[in-house]
Amino acid sequence: MSKLLLFAAPSGAGKTTIVHHLLNQFGELEFSISATTRPQRPHEEDGKDYYFISRERFQELIRQGAFVEWEEVYEGLFYGTLKSEVERLWAEGKHIIFDIDVKGAMNIKKEYPREALAVFVKPPSMEALEKRLKARRTEDEHTLKKRLARASEEMAYENKFDRVLVNDVLKEALATAEQIVESFIKQS
Ligand code: ADP
Ligand code: 5GP
Numbered sequence: 001m002s003k004l005l006l007f008a009a010p011s012g013a014g015k016t017t018i019v020h021h022l023l024n025q026f027g028e029l030e031f032s033i034s035a036t037t038r039p040q041r042p043h044e045e046d047g048k049d050y051y052f053i054s055r056e057r058f059q060e061l062i063r064q065g066a067f068v069e070w071e072e073v074y075e076g077l078f079y080g081t082l083k084s085e086v087e088r089l090w091a092e093g094k095h096i097i098f099d100i101d102v103k104g105a106m107n108i109k110k111e112y113p114r115e116a117l118a119v120f121v122k123p124p125s126m127e128a129l130e131k132r133l134k135a136r137r138t139e140d141e142h143t144l145k146k147r148l149a150r151a152s153e154e155m156a157y158e159n160k161f162d163r164v165l166v167n168d169v170l171k172e173a174l175a176t177a178e179q180i181v182e183s184f185i186k187q188s
Helices: 015-025 055-063 083-091 102-111 126-136 141-155 170-186
Strands: 004-008 029-031 034-036 050-052 067-074 077-082 095-099 116-122 163-166
Touching: 004 015, 004 102, 015 029, 015 095, 015 170, 034 055, 055 067, 055 077, 067 083, 067 102, 067 141, 077 083, 077 102, 083 095, 095 102, 102 116, 116 170, 126 141, 163 170
Parallel strands: 004 095, 004 116, 029 095, 034 050, 116 163
Antiparallel strands: 034 077, 067 077
16 A cells, blocks of 8 residues: 655654655665745755746646645745645556655645654754754845744644654664654554
8 A cells, every 4th residue: 555654744853854765775765756835945856856846837727626635835835735646656567755744744635544653853052953044045134034934823733743753864864764654554
């Protein structure tokens, strides 16, 4: 049976880094490419990291019922999981890994309680999180503030998750993430 691995975290906690590592390690895993209206970052690829679409197109897809779930994660910025994406990966018989916000993870978990594992990636502290976000250099002062404000809200969701993965020393977090995935995909 295909499994759904949901990785959620406050922005800057390291979830993208961890998800990329897992995709390299496990050939049977595929990434669920979300649709978003946020601007593309320099190192991102359309159709690989996200489907970058306009707000009008996003709203049309909502009307058509094309999403498994969607959220306005930041004011005016929409993110969503397309049904067609999940069906495509499911048809390939892959386990699916999601990089998704805390609410999206809970919604998918509710819909697929048996197939899904929800993992909360936790930064060692809010200070570390701020430092990482600044060092990533993808945000201006305004969006950085928004992400940090939302991060404190998201931290409250920790105990709703199946597993909490603290990302302090990256190497250790990656090893733990591998163990979590390995034991979950082995379960029937
Ligand atoms: P997210 O996807 O959760 O927003 P990223 O994976 O983009 O986070 O990580 C945010 C930044 O922190 C990146 O520049 C990344 O290289 C760095 N980073 C990730 N994990 C660690 C860690 N354990 N220690 C220090 N820096 C890290
Ligand atoms: P970023 O802009 O840093 O790539 O992502 C911002 C937030 O949106 C992250 O928490 C990320 O996990 C989340 N996100 C990405 N794709 C989706 C999605 O399809 N649905 C939901 N609900 N959140 C998503």
